[in-house]
Amino acid sequence: MEFKYSDKVNSYQEKLTSFMETYIYPNEKVYQEQLDPMDRFSTIPPILEELKQKAKDEKLWNLFLPDSEYGAGLTNLEYAPLCEVMGRSSLAPEVFNCAAPDTGNMETIERYGTEEQKKAWLEPLLHGEIRSCFSMTEPDVASSDATNIKASIIRDGDDYVINGTKWWSSGAGDPRCQIAIVMGKNDPAAQKHKQQSMILVPMDTPGVTIKRTLPVFGYDHAPHGHAEIEYHNVRVPATNMLLGEGRGFEIAQGRLGPGRIHHCMRTIGAAERALELLCKRVLDRETFGKKLAEQGVIQEWIANARISIEQARLLTLKAAYMMDTVGNKEAKSEIAMIKVIAPNMALDVIDKAIQVLGAAGVSEDFPLAASWANIRTLRLADGPDEVHRKSIAKWELKKYQ
Structure with missing residues (x-):
């Protein structure tokens, strides 16, 4: 590399x-x-x-x-x-x-x-003319296991009919959002990972109703938003199916790998900005007769932050390199590892920056509070930490079986 x-x-x-x-x-x-x-x-x-x-x-x-x-x-x-x-x-x-x-x-x-x-x-x-959303997570089931998803996508002649309620469909609050990729079940009798499909649903299709947008720690993320959407007898042409019936999990694996690594890349940038704000602040502020930068505990925070950021970046680059050279499937363990490491690292760095800035850190005068709230969701989005850790352990044990 x-x-x-x-x-x-x-x-x-x-x-x-x-x-x-x-x-x-x-x-x-x-x-x-x-x-x-x-x-x-x-x-x-x-x-x-x-x-x-x-x-x-x-x-x-x-x-x-x-x-x-x-x-x-x-x-x-x-x-x-x-x-x-x-x-x-x-x-x-x-x-x-x-x-x-x-x-x-x-x-x-x-x-x-x-x-x-x-x-x-x-x-x-x-071209940036429209925006989109991804409808997978549901309020009534534990969606960290996507086989639990209950929304239905049923063939009816030349159409598919979609029924179900989704939430945390990020981007659906945006007035420019015109298309949703919806994941649902089309054949409950099929093999466990062949029951699901993904289909394109225009947001102006009759039966698509945005019930509400959901705030994140009080942030509405407008106009983007995170919507709860009801799909009630939504009828779209069969030609809107992606790849074919029962191939939803296959698509998900191809989609989530790049999505996860992009989140991690951006998260490292957020951590870098937080550390930058921290360092500038401690060089400027004085307490009890000396600069904050001279306090031993602050220096330890700065050192640990730099070490953690560099570690997360190197693992992210390794995962990206593997995706390019051996493919997303072979890089699955590295992708899972960075998905756990990057948000946890960034949350710690941002938390330390908030602590250094004091009251200013939790205000909207600085980006730290909003950044912390946004990144905290990444320990859930695209699979919670626990699911990724379980997968990593499984792949590790497989080497010795």
């Missing part, structure tokens, strides 16, 4: 870093101020479209999608340090059209969709 970034990656890093400093950080508060206080899910802040156009103009657009004619021609390993830069701000990923769940949905349609499906949904997503 080559630890030195290529000239191409270094160039992208410099451009992204400059863009972040010039446009993203100064406009984080502008974005929040432009949300409609009466209905935060009704309109899109104008600054967002302005920034997206600037990103397009500077060719910092669709940097993900390895091995695809639609992407920027970057491997997972090349994309990792760039995704990390974007992860320093919650505003940045969408500005570069590299935000979840759109990235995962675009990769799914690009990899498993028909030419008609790509024309209808992938191209508008790639």
